[in-house]
Amino acid sequence: MKALICHKNGSIELVEKEMPKLQNDRDAIVKVTLSSICTSDLHIMRGAVPRAVPETVLGHEFVGEVVEVGSAVKNLKKGDRVAANCETFCGECFFCRHGFINNCEKGGWELGCRIDGCQAEFVRVPFADTGLTKIPENVSYESALFVGDILSSGYFGAEMCEIKKGDIIAVIGAGPVGLCAMMCAKYLGAGKIIAIDVDASRLEIAKNQKLADFVFNPPDCDVEKEVKNLTENRGADGVIECAGAKDTFEMSWKIARPNAIVGVVAMYEENQILPLPQMYGKNLTFKTGGVDAIHCAKLLDLISKGLISTDFLITHKVSLENIKNGYELFENKRKNCLKVAVMS
Numbered sequence: 001m002k003a004l005i006c007h008k009n010g011s012i013e014l015v016e017k018e019m020p021k022l023q024n025d026r027d028a029i030v031k032v033t034l035s036s037i038c039t040s041d042l043h044i045m046r047g048a049v050p051r052a053v054p055e056t057v058l059g060h061e062f063v064g065e066v067v068e069v070g071s072a073v074k075n076l077k078k079g080d081r082v083a084a085n086c087e088t089f090c091g092e093c094f095f096c097r098h099g100f101i102n103n104c105e106k107g108g109w110e111l112g113c114r115i116d117g118c119q120a121e122f123v124r125v126p127f128a129d130t131g132l133t134k135i136p137e138n139v140s141y142e143s144a145l146f147v148g149d150i151l152s153s154g155y156f157g158a159e160m161c162e163i164k165k166g167d168i169i170a171v172i173g174a175g176p177v178g179l180c181a182m183m184c185a186k187y188l189g190a191g192k193i194i195a196i197d198v199d200a201s202r203l204e205i206a207k208n209q210k211l212a213d214f215v216f217n218p219p220d221c222d223v224e225k226e227v228k229n230l231t232e233n234r235g236a237d238g239v240i241e242c243a244g245a246k247d248t249f250e251m252s253w254k255i256a257r258p259n260a261i262v263g264v265v266a267m268y269e270e271n272q273i274l275p276l277p278q279m280y281g282k283n284l285t286f287k288t289g290g291v292d293a294i295h296c297a298k299l300l301d302l303i304s305k306g307l308i309s310t311d312f313l314i315t316h317k318v319s320l321e322n323i324k325n326g327y328e329l330f331e332n333k334r335k336n337c338l339k340v341a342v343m344s
Contacts (some may be wrong), residue, residue, distance in 0.1 A: 001016070001017055001018075001122055002120065002121055003015060004016075004059070004323050005017075005056065005058070006052075006054065006055070006058050007055065010045045012045065012327065014099060014324065015325030017057070017116075019122055020122055020123060022068060024230050025073075025122065026129065027106060027125065028068065028070065028071045028128030028132060029122055030062075030066055030067065030132070031064050032066050032120060032123055033063055033065060033343075034062060034063050034341050034344070035059050035061060036061040036145055036146065036339055036340060036341055037059070037119075038060065038061050038086075038149060040109075040267060042330075043269065044058065044113065047216050048269045052113050052115060053086070053115075056112065056115065056116055056117065056119075057115065057116035057117045058117050059111070059118040059119030060086045060109070060111040060117050060148075061084070061118070061149040061150070063083045063145050064082060065079065066078055066079065066128075067122070070128070071324075073128050075129045076128055076134070078132055080132075080211070081134065082135060083134040083296060084111070084125060084131060084148045085101075085131045085132070085148040086111070086291065086293055087102055087104070087107060087292075088106075088107030088110040088111060088125075088127055089101035089102075089108075089111060090104055090130070096130075097208040101292050101293065102290040103266065107126065110257055111125070111316045119263065119320070119342060128257040133296040135300060139300060143310065143311055144300060145341060146313060147299050147303070148168070148338070149291075149293070150176045150310075151180045151184075151299055151310055152181025152291050152293035152295060152299065153242075153265050154178070154184045155180070155295055156265060156291040157171075157181040157240040157241075157242060158187075158188050158240060158263070159239030160240075160265075160287040161185070161237075161261045161263045162261055163188045163238060166189070166190070166191035167190050167237035167238055168190070168193075168236050168344060169192070169194070169237060170196060170236050170238070171180075171193060171194065171196065171240045172197075172199060172240070172243045173196070173241070173242035173243030173245075173248065174203055175338070176338055178197070178240070178266060179202075179338075182195060182211035183211055184308070185240065187302070187308060190238075193212045194213070194215075194230065195207075195212035195215045196223055196243075196251070197215075197243070201336045203216075203217060209312055224255050227255040228255075234257040235256050235260065236255055236256055237260055238256070238261050238262075239253075240263045240264060240265060241262070241263065244268050244269075245318075249268070252264065253286075258283055259282075260282075260285070261285045261286075262285070262286050262287070263287050264287065265288075274286075303339055314338075315335070315336060315337050315338045315339060316339075316341070317340070317341045317342075318329075318340060318343070318344045319342070320343065
């Protein structure tokens with residue numbers, strides 16, 4: 001089968017590999033229908049993910065059809081349409097039992113990082129009963145593609161902010177995760193959403209999709225001043241940091257009101273500074289970490305009921321044979337690229 005691997009030097013190559021086989025009785029083999037390219041794939045290529053194993057097939061965001069299951073898999077069968085969770089988790093260890101599946105003692109971020117991922121024709125999914133979710137009949141593969149990663153990440157960020165009805169929530173970064181965070185914050189009861197990004201086209205998408213009520217582009221305005229003007233000089237009730245740029249962490253705590261929650265979803269490539277003397281008295285709560293993507297079934301149900309939709313995020317489609325072109329589009333944001341759907 002064809003598969004995209006990442007070499008030790010960070011280059012990527014489409015190669016021929018053997019079909020994956022069941023290695024454990026909780027495994028499933030899935031025929032990949034659609035996969036996507038994630039910013040964390042780029043982090044692996046740049047050497048910013050120490051746990052990543054060279055020569056591994058990239059990718060962890062996909063949907064497809066089950067073709068084989070291990071003897072211990074109870075909730076899935078051959079022919080089921082499924083959406084994948086970006087995390088591998090056993091569902092039984094201390095962390096899984098407490099909902100912290102990113103810290104599973106037997107898993108974590110495995111697919112496309114430490115074991116072969118989904119940018120291939122077929123993929124082996126460990127702990128299939130927890131790592132795969134059946135797609136409702138009225139939900140297309142395209143509509144389900146982002147459930148297990150960027151939509152879960154957006155929900156994770158919004159959930160961290162403990163949103164109360166009517167809250168004003170600022171989202172830094174109007175990329176795919178940021179747009180999902182805006183969508184989920186509205187679902188959870190936010191009264192107003194502020195979108196912040198340096199890319200005017202992405203801010204326009206946030207407005208056109210009715211995900212943001214106000215948009216600010218930092219080169220064009222004083223964001224901290226604008227947020228305070230909207231909030232009676234208090235600051236945002238919650239801030240979701242999805243950008244991970246050089247100065248966005250600093251922006252996140254500066255635009256938050258005293259006693260607010262700052263939810264950091266972004267993956268940084270450099271250490272960030274926590275200037276406690278400057279923050280003293282703001283009584284901020286910071287929450288951060290890898291996404292605990294435990295709400296896939298709920299998110300699919302919301303999509304099925306028409307309450308949320310990520311369809312607009314697919315701006316480009318490429319075949320697996322042309323996936324390197326997809327990487328170039330995605331990494332350089334060419335042609336206003338948000339997300340690339342890769343057809344296996």
